[in-house]
Amino acid sequence: METPMREPTLDPADWSALRAVFHQAVDDGLAHLQGALDTPVWVAPPGSSKSALYEPLPRTATPAAEVYETFRNHVLPYGVGNVRPAFYGWVHGAGNAEGVLGELMAAFMNCNVGGRAHMANELERVVVDWCKDFTGLPAEASGLLTSGTSMATVLAIATARHVHADGDVGREGVAVAGRGLVGYASTEAHSCIAKAFDLLGLGRNALRAVPVNTAREMDSAALEAMIATDRAAGLKPFMVAATVGTVNTGAIDDIAGIGAIAHREGLWFHVDAAFGIGALFSDAHKAKAAPMARAESIAFDFHKWFQVPYDAGIVLIRDAKAHYETFAGRKEYLASSERGLAAGEPWYCDYGPELSRTFRALKVWFTLKSHGVDGISAIIAKNIAQARYLEDKVAAEPRLELLSPASLNIVCFRYVAPCDTAALNQLNKDIVADLQEAGIAAPSTTTLNGRTAIRVCLANHRTRRQDLDALLAGVLELGARRTAGSVAA
Structure with a gap:
């Protein structure tokens, strides 16, 4: 009888020893x-700890207990x-602490939340539904967990670009279908909005910096005047981003007023509520923040005022169809099925650029359920x-x-x-x-x-x-x- 070949694995030879390290x-x-x-x-990290980490690429195995001790002495304290x-x-x-537990268990499960039929996808749907509920967006809106508001902003503006471009911008490119598109955000807006314009090929110069008033809130009259000037120049205003909680001072733009201007002018209305989403849970500030329910898109972080461990953000988009059309495009090897593991819907890779996605929803769920x-x-x-x-x-x-x-x-x-x-x-x-x-x-x-x-x-x-x-x-x-x-x- 032929002796079975011993094939390599990364599982430990001694589970009890690894359990002790855990x-x-x-x-x-x-x-x-x-x-x-x-x-x-x-x-401040000492030079000795930095030096302890810089070594040649390891070729042979190091016991987990020894690896952990290096982390414990030279990384954890700093x-x-x-x-x-x-x-x-x-x-x-x-x-x-409960969020840490969610992160740990997500790593144990090692799920790819890009699609398919499994509970990680279901739990992301739960978290997205909760967020639609407290922001006031309709149940039919879509949402996607992201690394943070910076990536969420890219997804929101990409969808706005898709909706307002003169043609198929994904196929024809910005130079053809997106020619003349301009957007607006205040001088106090987060730099991620300008970065999104850069990454999406619109160019930072296409993002107009709207002046602020003495309270450091966007000047609505200046916004209207800038829109009119751009239209007169033959350009195509397509979106405006308002902020709930600016990073410099925590100012809250006139969300209701800016939203009204956006809708009157036919612009995509985006709200950056990265940490300011917490205003919805404050009796003193909710009235100013609540009009974000009229937005076309909202981006915010869980790892800020929700106290979820890094990283976890979300984008919510009112028009789920437009969101899907912006990013969908699976190849045949990723086709859905009516039965089996490939059956789950939606596949989240159809709503953003990533096919490989971590199980961020679990630490959010652990945090919100626990507290x-x-x-x-x-x-x-x-x-x-x-x-x-x-x-x-x-x-x-x-x-x-x-x-x-x-x-x-x-x-x-x-x-x-x-x-x-x-x-x-x-x-x-x-x-x-x-x-x-x-x-x-x-x-x-x-x-x-x-x-x-x-x-x-x-x-x-x-x-x-x-x-x-x-x-x-x-x-x-x-x-x-x-x-x-x-x-x-």
Whole structure:
């Protein structure tokens, strides 16, 4: 009898040994989250840890326990810091433990959510339906989970381009079918919109930058005037993007007014609600955000104010048929079937450029099921109240200057000192870097009317008022030390 050939596999020779590594990793991961309140917000990765990772491409196997120890010692301690309560930079959510569980189980299942009949596809449909429900889009609208709002914006504008082009832009190209298309977004809009115009062949110059008013919201009168000017020049306005929660200051555009202009002018109305989607769950802000229900498309992130682990975003598109027509085009080896594994509908690869798609919906589902909308809403309300608290503290301190009113969850201020504008801008940049390197807090900077601002974005479920008090104390101490010359410039 012929001896069976031993064929290679990547399964472990000793499952119990690997199980021990997994148990250790889960314990370490939970300890990492549980201890987030008591550790510096950011620790610069040391050169020794960087050096430990740079090695020739491994040719032979390394035991999983040894691989894990390298990660544990040289990677885990040196993240970006957004799991910690004093992280206020940019707009990063803190994640949540239940979401991690969803991510872990998604990796175990290893599903490709591009299509076919399996539960990962079903669960994405569930999450998309929930999102249509709370945004107010109709049940027949379509949706697709993405890496984030940046990719979601590309999909939305691609669909708008398909609808408004003079011909089949996918087949004939932008130079033929998309000639003269122009769109609009405010000067405060996220850069992903300009990037989408670039990637889609429209060109960044085809995106008009609409001025903002004193509240940093899109100027509706200026929008109308720009549309009229472009039409008179023989161009074809086709879309306008409004923002719920600008990254600089958290401003909310006049969604109702801009939507009315878009529909009157026959434009695709897109809403960027990357983190500002949380306004729908705030009694104080819902009225301004709710008119997004009239949009042709909405893009937002789960990994920001919904606290889902990175990465997870979504695009919702009112016209499901147009969405499908923009991206569908499966080859015969991907044909659907009435029976078997190939039967599931829709195939999500027909609604975006990716055939290979990760099971993002599971960590979203774990988060929303575990905490409920009420739990997420409570965090949103807390962060908004914390922004008011910080705003009041800044206003009461003569050594600080508020640079923009807190319209949602972002506060922009600066430390003031008797020096010229350039020196004052540099001083505030240095204070922010000092705060980060000391592990006190991690705000970011932005520029408002030529002035450098210390920008504090509150989108972290672990943040406490005492963390904000520590931030202000740090700003005042470091500002005083620098102006006294005790810290090298």
